[in-house]
Amino acid sequence: MEFAPVLRSEWLKVRTLRSLPGALLALLAVTTAFSAIAGASDAADPGFDPLFTALSGVIPGQIAAVTFGAMAVSSEFQQGALRLSLAAVPQRGRWFAAKAAVIALPALLVGLGTAFAALLVGRAGLGAAADGLGTGAQVRGVVGCGVYLMLMALFAAGIAALLRSGVATLSLLVPFILVVSFVIGDATGTVADFLPDKAGQLVLRETYDGTLGPWSGLGVTALWTAAALLAGAWSVRHRDA
Amino acid sequence: MTSIDVQDLTKEFGGRRAVDRLTFRVLPGRVTGFLGPNGAGKSTTMRLVLGLDRPTAGSATIGGRPYPALREPLRHVGALLDAQAAHGSRTARDHLRVLAASNRIPDSRVDEVLAETGLASVARRRVRTYSLGMRQRLGIAAALLGDPEVVMLDEPSNGLDPEGIVWIRRLLRRLAAEGRTVLVSSHLMNETASFADHLVVLGRGRLLADTPMRDFIHARVQPRVRIRTTDPGALTSALARHGHAAEEHADGHWTVRDARVDDIGRIASASGVPVLELAAEEGTLEQAYFDLTGAETEFTAQPQEA
Incomplete structure (x- = not known):
């Protein structure tokens, strides 16, 4: 079987399930709203990073990206949906690759748009406090943020394929993102730097210290994502549908 | 093909x-x-x-x-x-x-x-x-x-x-x-x-x-003749004379095993038995199926499939 028809079919699945475009819309709305709030807040903190403050809406907003990735996969594990999909496309590796592609591309594009919008409203709120931000850092922040959101969506997709459940995936990842990283996150220089979300978020900062830089941090997240996708692909290929 | x-x-x-x-x-x-x-x-x-x-x-x-x-x-x-x-x-x-x-x-x-x-x-x-x-x-x-x-x-x-x-x-x-x-x-x-x-x-x-479904049924269910009469005594004795045994059912009809409907009709007519109903009873798939599965009683109460 050729890849293009499989890709087209998977893309049609994303488009025709209202909740999936809805999750991407939520990503844009939540991130921009929280960035606006953060930008308008007090900037007197000694560790103040104008780029991170402007993009900080991504921290709650990424839950929408994770939900998008998890639901796009978990919709296949409801009732006999997977059997129907794999009867149409018996090459399971190819099928899962198409699934990952139709999660990655919309997440990346909406992620880039979201990052740009968040930076604009965040900077508007910060006013003079953000004047020192260089163009290079801002471009890096927006592009990195888009890639980060795509990686998180794919990470959730891989976990969902492995666990075969959207509920299980979200109850694992949402507390992880909101609580675990938040609590141990301030302790820099520990293994916490290498958590999938913490490492990737370095790209959102103007200044950084520690072992990882913005791109190497994103690389660590990419490794986590690759591992999750491989585990998901293995599960799809080797288990009875 | x-x-x-x-x-x-x-x-x-x-x-x-x-x-x-x-x-x-x-x-x-x-x-x-x-x-x-x-x-x-x-x-x-x-x-x-x-x-x-x-x-x-x-x-x-x-x-x-x-x-x-x-x-x-x-x-x-x-x-x-x-x-x-x-x-x-x-x-x-x-x-x-x-x-x-x-x-x-x-x-x-x-x-x-x-x-x-x-x-x-x-x-x-x-x-x-x-x-x-x-x-x-x-x-x-x-x-x-x-x-x-x-x-x-x-x-x-x-x-x-x-x-x-x-x-x-x-x-x-x-x-x-x-x-x-x-x-x-x-x-x-x-x-x-x-x-x-x-x-x-x-x-x-x-x-x-x-x-084939027909063979499956015919191999397992013997055809019967169903008959209803106002004079059961005359019917049973006429059938007995020709070597057929009839069974009575609760609603008053009789069945004759291993018989063809043509033969039973002729016997009844020749003996002057008043016939209200006469029909061949074909075996059903259900009967044949239970005949087959009845032999393997172990699977009469299987757990439901997931």
């Missing part, structure tokens, strides 16, 4: 044998009824044929090729496994368009099968608003999408209204008449008897029978 060939097929789930060294062939041009109690392995066999489950041993092929080797498989094999498989939030039309796209089937064919299954007027409604019968029709529409030579349906009459049951019966007969290979599982005997030409019967994952 596309047949389904199942060869020594075995599938174990955690030590339990769901399918046990099964060998049979489903030929084109006729409807093959796939019978057996719940948990006998019918659905598992279908999943194995579709390459969805991996066999523990043996093989299943379609036209000599394993299912995953088929190029654009929906154009060769159409299957209905679970009517609930369509996502509730999609419209029926979108559900079919998604399937069609993966096998390069044009959208015009989607509208054709929607019309054929009587769903054209509700095609743009979300599947969650559908009744079980409508979902069943949508599942059949999906099976017919690629105009396949092989059609496999798991319990297609489930949830259909009387009109729908007549419709599916005609559809199955037509598909077979067009030369397609049709395998239909069911646990409804009378329903299966109305469309099947051939039977494959499973019990506890093993093959119990693979015969």
Whole structure:
């Protein structure tokens, strides 16, 4: 079987399930709203990073990206949906690759748009406090943020394929993102730097210290994502549908 | 000529044998009824044929090729496994368009099968608003999408209204008449008897029978003659004179085993017995099935299939 028809079919699945475009819309709305709030807040903190403050809406907003990735996969594990999909496309590796592609591309594009919008409203709120931000850092922040959101969506997709459940995936990842990283996150220089979300978020900062830089941090997240996708692909290929 | 060939097929789930060294062939041009109690392995066999489950041993092929080797498989094999498989939030039309796209089937064919299954007027409604019968029709529409030579349906009459049951019966007969290979599982005997030409019967994952339906019934159920009279005494003595034994039933009718209706009619007439009713009682598929499965009492109360 050729890849293009499989890709087209998977893309049609994303488009025709209202909740999936809805999750991407939520990503844009939540991130921009929280960035606006953060930008308008007090900037007197000694560790103040104008780029991170402007993009900080991504921290709650990424839950929408994770939900998008998890639901796009978990919709296949409801009732006999997977059997129907794999009867149409018996090459399971190819099928899962198409699934990952139709999660990655919309997440990346909406992620880039979201990052740009968040930076604009965040900077508007910060006013003079953000004047020192260089163009290079801002471009890096927006592009990195888009890639980060795509990686998180794919990470959730891989976990969902492995666990075969959207509920299980979200109850694992949402507390992880909101609580675990938040609590141990301030302790820099520990293994916490290498958590999938913490490492990737370095790209959102103007200044950084520690072992990882913005791109190497994103690389660590990419490794986590690759591992999750491989585990998901293995599960799809080797288990009875 | 596309047949389904199942060869020594075995599938174990955690030590339990769901399918046990099964060998049979489903030929084109006729409807093959796939019978057996719940948990006998019918659905598992279908999943194995579709390459969805991996066999523990043996093989299943379609036209000599394993299912995953088929190029654009929906154009060769159409299957209905679970009517609930369509996502509730999609419209029926979108559900079919998604399937069609993966096998390069044009959208015009989607509208054709929607019309054929009587769903054209509700095609743009979300599947969650559908009744079980409508979902069943949508599942059949999906099976017919690629105009396949092989059609496999798991319990297609489930949830259909009387009109729908007549419709599916005609559809199955037509598909077979067009030369397609049709395998239909069911646990409804009378329903299966109305469309099947051939039977494959499973019990506890093993093959119990693979015969034409008529032969299956005739081999297991003796034909009887049913007769009602106002003068039972005269009837029984007339029959006894010709070596026939009659049994009386609670509602007053009598049955004569191992007899032809022509002979009994002549005997009654020659003896002047007043006859109110006289008919041949053909064996039913249900009787034949219970005769077969009764021998294997162990599977009368099987756990339900997941």
